Amino acid sequence: MDAILSLQRITKRFAATTALDSVSVAFEPGTVHGLCGENGAGKSTLGKVVTGVHQPDEGTITLRGEEVVVASPRRALELGVSMTHQETLFVPELTVTENVLMTTLPLRGRLPMISWKKAYETVQALLDELSMKIDARARMRTLSVAQTVMVSIARAVYYNSDVIVLDEPTASFSFNEVDLLFSLIKELRERGALIIFISHRLKEVLSVTDKVSVLRDGQLVGTAETSTLDEDQLTLMMCGRELAERVDRDERRARADEPLLSVRNLSAGDHVRGVSFDLYAGEILGVAGLLGSGKDELIHSLITGDYDDGEVYVRGEKKVIRSPRGSQRVGMGYVPADRHLDGLVGVLSVRENVYLRAPVGWAAFTRHVLERKSARAVTDRTHLVAPKGVEQAVATLSGGNQQKVLMSRILALDPEIFVLHEPTRGIDVGAKAEIHNLMREVASTDKGILMCSSETEEVIALSDRVLVMNDGRIAAEFVGEEINEDAVVRASLSR
Amino acid sequence: MEAEKQGRGTLTWALRFFLSYGFVIVLVLLTIAMALTAPGFITGRNIMNLLRQISITGIAALGATFVILIGEIDLSVASTIALGGVIFASLQFVMPVFFAMLLALGFCTFIGVLNGLITTKAKVASFAVTLGMMGFVRGLALLYANGRPIYGFSDAARWIGRAEVGPIPIPIVLLFLTLLATYYVLRFTRYGRQVYAVGGNESAAFLGGINVHRVKIIAFSLASFLAGLGGIIMSARLGSGEPIAAQGYEFDVIASVVIGGTSLRGGIGTVQGTLLGALLMGVIVNGLNLQGVNPYWQQIVKGLIIVGAVIIDRQKRRLG
Numbered sequence: 029m030d031a032i033l034s035l036q037r038i039t040k041r042f043a044a045t046t047a048l049d050s051v052s053v054a055f056e057p058g059t060v061h062g063l064c065g066e067n068g069a070g071k072s073t074l075g076k077v078v079t080g081v082h083q084p085d086e087g088t089i090t091l092r093g094e095e096v097v098v099a100s101p102r103r104a105l106e107l108g109v110s111m112t113h114q115e116t117l118f119v120p121e122l123t124v125t126e127n128v129l130m131t132t133l134p135l136r137g138r139l140p141m142i143s144w145k146k147a148y149e150t151v152q153a154l155l156d157e158l159s160m161k162i163d164a165r166a167r168m169r170t171l172s173v174a175q176t177v178m179v180s181i182a183r184a185v186y187y188n189s190d191v192i193v194l195d196e197p198t199a200s201f202s203f204n205e206v207d208l209l210f211s212l213i214k215e216l217r218e219r220g221a222l223i224i225f226i227s228h229r230l231k232e233v234l235s236v237t238d239k240v241s242v243l244r245d246g247q248l249v250g251t252a253e254t255s256t257l258d259e260d261q262l263t264l265m266m267c268g269r270e271l272a273e274r275v276d277r278d279e280r281r282a283r284a285d286e287p288l289l290s291v292r293n294l295s296a297g298d299h300v301r302g303v304s305f306d307l308y309a310g311e312i313l314g315v316a317g318l319l320g321s322g323k324d325e326l327i328h329s330l331i332t333g334d335y336d337d338g339e340v341y342v343r344g345e346k347k348v349i350r351s352p353r354g355s356q357r358v359g360m361g362y363v364p365a366d367r368h369l370d371g372l373v374g375v376l377s378v379r380e381n382v383y384l385r386a387p388v389g390w391a392a393f394t395r396h397v398l399e400r401k402s403a404r405a406v407t408d409r410t411h412l413v414a415p416k417g418v419e420q421a422v423a424t425l426s427g428g429n430q431q432k433v434l435m436s437r438i439l440a441l442d443p444e445i446f447v448l449h450e451p452t453r454g455i456d457v458g459a460k461a462e463i464h465n466l467m468r469e470v471a472s473t474d475k476g477i478l479m480c481s482s483e484t485e486e487v488i489a490l491s492d493r494v495l496v497m498n499d500g501r502i503a504a505e506f507v508g509e510e511i512n513e514d515a516v517v518r519a520s521l522s523r
Numbered sequence: 524m525e526a527e528k529q530g531r532g533t534l535t536w537a538l539r540f541f542l543s544y545g546f547v548i549v550l551v552l553l554t555i556a557m558a559l560t561a562p563g564f565i566t567g568r569n570i571m572n573l574l575r576q577i578s579i580t581g582i583a584a585l586g587a588t589f590v591i592l593i594g595e596i597d598l599s600v601a602s603t604i605a606l607g608g609v610i611f612a613s614l615q616f617v618m619p620v621f622f623a624m625l626l627a628l629g630f631c632t633f634i635g636v637l638n639g640l641i642t643t644k645a646k647v648a649s650f651a652v653t654l655g656m657m658g659f660v661r662g663l664a665l666l667y668a669n670g671r672p673i674y675g676f677s678d679a680a681r682w683i684g685r686a687e688v689g690p691i692p693i694p695i696v697l698l699f700l701t702l703l704a705t706y707y708v709l710r711f712t713r714y715g716r717q718v719y720a721v722g723g724n725e726s727a728a729f730l731g732g733i734n735v736h737r738v739k740i741i742a743f744s745l746a747s748f749l750a751g752l753g754g755i756i757m758s759a760r761l762g763s764g765e766p767i768a769a770q771g772y773e774f775d776v777i778a779s780v781v782i783g784g785t786s787l788r789g790g791i792g793t794v795q796g797t798l799l800g801a802l803l804m805g806v807i808v809n810g811l812n813l814q815g816v817n818p819y820w821q822q823i824v825k826g827l828i829i830v831g832a833v834i835i836d837r838q839k840r841r842l843g
Contacts, residue, residue, distance in 0.1 A: 331730065353732040364730050371730070373723030375790045384720045384731045386713050437731070 032057040032222050033191055038087035047073040049246040055222050062237035063226040064266055066456030069243040071226045075193040079111035080104035110184035111193040120169035125151040127168050128183045154182055174205035193224045210236050230259050242266055286344050288476040289445050294338035296329035301500035307476040314491030315480040317520050322500040327449050327480045331355045331362045361443035363434045365450040371434050374423030379403040381422050382436045407436045411462045428459025446477040484516055496520050550803045557810035564813055577805035578694035579753040584779035585705045586749030588797045589742040591780050593722045594789025595649035599656035600750045601772035606664040607631045607754025612673035612764025615680040631751025632744050639740030664766040673764040684759030694756045705794040722789030782832040
C-alpha cells in the first residue's frame with residue numbers, strides 16, 4: 029500500500045541536543061502505527077514535527093504523495109493532521125462544544141451571532157457517533173483525563189483528520205478506559221485513518237498497533253510488523269540492552285509485632301470511606317484500584333491531613349496530621365503522582381530540588397559546598413544522569429531523571445515511611461527498573477513503603493502485600509503468592 | 524557542519540548572556556553616555572546624590588523582591604512608605620527616636636502581615652488585596668496626620684536622614700546593609716530556599732512540606748517592613764512626615780525589581796539584580812535631570828524600560 033505520510037531524513041535540533049537524527053519512516057493509511065522509545069528518544073518530537081508544532085531543521089515531509097511544509101498546528105489541521113498532546117490543551121472553563129469547534133462555531137444565518145443550538149447538536153452527534161458517553165454541554169474541567177483525550181480525538185474526527193497522532197494517550201487511564209480508547213482507535217482505522225500511537229506501555233503497543241517503529245537517541249532503530257514482536261524484543265530494541273524485571277517475590281520477612289503505620293477508619297469526602305490498614309517495616313504495600321476508586325484520594329488525604337474522620341498511628345502512637353509538613357514530622361516522606369505539577373520546581377537546580385524545604389548544614393556560608401556534596405551522594409544512589417551535575421535545572425532533565433530527583437529528595441529526607449504515588453508514571457523502562465530496584469533496596473532496611481500505582485503490573489511486580497481500593501473502600505487484600513493480575517483486576521472491578 | 528554547530532552554540536550563548544546580563548551592559552553604557560554628556564554627572568557629590576535618590580525606593584524594592592519572587596505583587600508599598608513616615612514623625616515628639624522607629628516599623632510590618640493573611644487565608648489575589656490596601660493605608664496616613672505634613676523634627680530624628688558615615692550618607696549605608704541582609708536570607712537560609720520553591724511551584728512546595736502560607740506572609744511582612752524603613756528615612760530627610768509623600772512610588776519599586784531580572788511569575792530573581800535595576804532607574808532620572816531634559820520624559824523612558832524588561836524575561840524563559 030502507498031504511504032499516506034512519509035518522512036525523509038528528518039533532523040531536529042534543540043540548542044545542543046539533536047532530538048531527531050535523520051529519521052526516515054513511512055506510514056500507511058488504515059493502520060495503527062506504534063512509536064516507541066525511552067524518554068528523550070524523540071517520539072514526541074517526531075509527533076510534533078508531523079503536526080507543525082516544531083519545524084524540522086532538515087528533511088522533508090510527504091503527505092498523500094505531495095511534499096508539504098507543516099508550518100503550524102493550524103496548517104496541520106487544514107492538511108488533515110491532528111495530535112493529542114501529552115498535556116492535552118483545552119480551555120477548562122469552556123464547554124466540550126466550544127473546545128471542539130473553537131474557531132468554527134456555527135453562526136445564525138448571516139448574523140455575527142453564534143447558534144448555540146446548532147453547535148451543541150453538531151458536537152453531540154459527533155460524540156454519539158463515536159460512542160463516547162460525554163455531554164457536549166459539559167464544561168471541560170468536569171471531564172476525566174480519559175474523557176479529555178476522547179474529546180481531542182473527536183475534534184480530530186470533526187476536522188476530517190486522517191492522520192491522528194496520539195501522544196501517550198493512556199498515561200493516566202485506568203484499564204476499562206483503555207479498552208474504550210482502543211475500540212475507538214480500531215473504529216478510526218476502519219475508516220481508513222492512520223493513527224500514530226506514541227506510548228511507553230509496551231503491552232498496549234503490542235495489543236493495539238499493526239506496526240511499530242522504535243526510536244533511540246533520536247535515531248530510528250527499526251520498523252516491524254507488530255505480530256512479529258514480543259515484549260522482550262521490543263524492550264531490547266528500545267534500550268539496546270536486556271532488562272530482567274525481577275518478578276519473584278522475597279519471602280515476606282518475619283514482621284515486628286507493631287506496625288509502622290496504622291490507619292483506622294480514614295474518611296475523606298465521598299472518595300475515601302472508612303479505610304483501615306497497617307504498614308509494617310520492611311514491606312512494600314501496594315495500593316491498586318481504578319481511577320475514581322479512591323486510591324489517589326486516600327494517599328492525598330493521608331499526606332495533607334485533609335481527612336474528615338479517622339485516626340493515624342505511627343509505631344502505635346496516635347498522630348494528628350494537618351499538612352504535608354505534619355506528615356513529614358510524624359515520619360512520612362512523599363513522592364507525588366504528578367512530578368511537574370506537584371513535585372518539582374522546574375526553574376531550580378537538582379540540588380535545590382532535593383533539599384527543597386531545608387538546605388543542608390548550619391554554617392551558612394559553607395552551605396552550598398556541603399549541600400552540593402550531599403546532593404551528589406544522594407543522586408548517585410538513584411543513578412541520576414544530569415550532564416551538568418547537580419546544578420542543572422530540573423526542567424531540562426528527561427522524565428525518568430526528574431523522577432529520580434524526587435526519589436533523591438525522599439532518600440535525603442530519610443523518613444521511616446515512604447509514600448510513593450505513581451513512582452514511575454510515564455518514564456522509560458531503564459529508569460523504571462532503577463527506581464524499582466531502589467524501592468526494593470529501601471524496603472530491605474527497616475523502612476516501610478506505601479506505593480499507590482495505576483499500573484497493575486507494577487503493583488504486582490513490587491508489592492509484598494496489595495490492597496485493592498474500590499468505591500472508596502478496601503475491597504480486597506492479597507498477600508505473597510495470592511497476588512496476581514487476575515485477582516487484582518477482579519477485585520477492582522467488582523461491585 | 525561541526526563549525527556550524529559550534530557557531531550556533533556561541534550565538535545562543537551570546538544571546539543568553541545578553542538576555543541575562545543585558546541590563547548590566549545597558550547600565551554601564553548609559554553611565555558612560557551620561558558621564559560624557561551630562562555636566563557634573565561623574566562627581567563624587569553627584570554619585571552620592573544619585574545613590575541617595577534611589578535609597579528609599581531601593582530599600583522598598585529589595586523587600587518587594589521577596590513578594591514578587593513568591594509570585595505575588597504588593598501595590599500598597601508607596602502608601603506604606605508614607606504611613607511609616609507620618610507615624611515616625613509624630614512619635615519622635617513623644618518618645619526616644621529609637622522607639623519611634625521601632626513602633627513605626629512595627630505598624631508597617633503589621634500592614635504586610637494583613638496583606639499576607641488576606642492573600643493566603645482568604646485566598647484573594649494579592650493584586651486585589653494590595654490594591655485595596657494601597658487606598659486604605661493612604662487614607663490611614665492622611666487621617667492620622669489630619670491631611671497635613673508633620674513638622675518639627677529633633678536633630679536626633681533627622682540623623683537617620685542626614686548624617687553621614689565618613690563621606691557616605693546614612694540612607695546609602697542602610698541601602699547596602701539591607702542588600703546584604705536580604706542577599707544573605709535568600710541565598711543562605713532555609714527561608715530563602717523556600718521563597719524560590721513557593722514561587723517556582725507552589726503545589727510542589729506545599730507537598731514537599733513547606734508551610735506555604737507562612738512563607739508568603741513573611742514575604743509580605745518583609746516588604747512592608749522595608750517600605751516602612753524607607754518611609755522613616757524619607758521623613759527624616761525631609762524633616763517632615765508627609766501623608767501624601769511617595770505617590771506613585773510603587774511604579775519605581777516594582778520596575779526596579781522587574782528590570783533587575785526578577786520574573787513576575789515568581790521563582791526567578793535576585794536582590795542584587797533589584798539593586799542594579801534601581802541603579803539603572805536612578806542613572807536615567809539623575810542624568811536626564813542634569814541635562815535639563817523635560818522631566819516628563821523620565822516617566823516615558825521608565826515606562827518603556829519596564830515593558831522591555833518583561834519582554835526580555837519572556838525570551839529568557841523561552842531559551843531556557
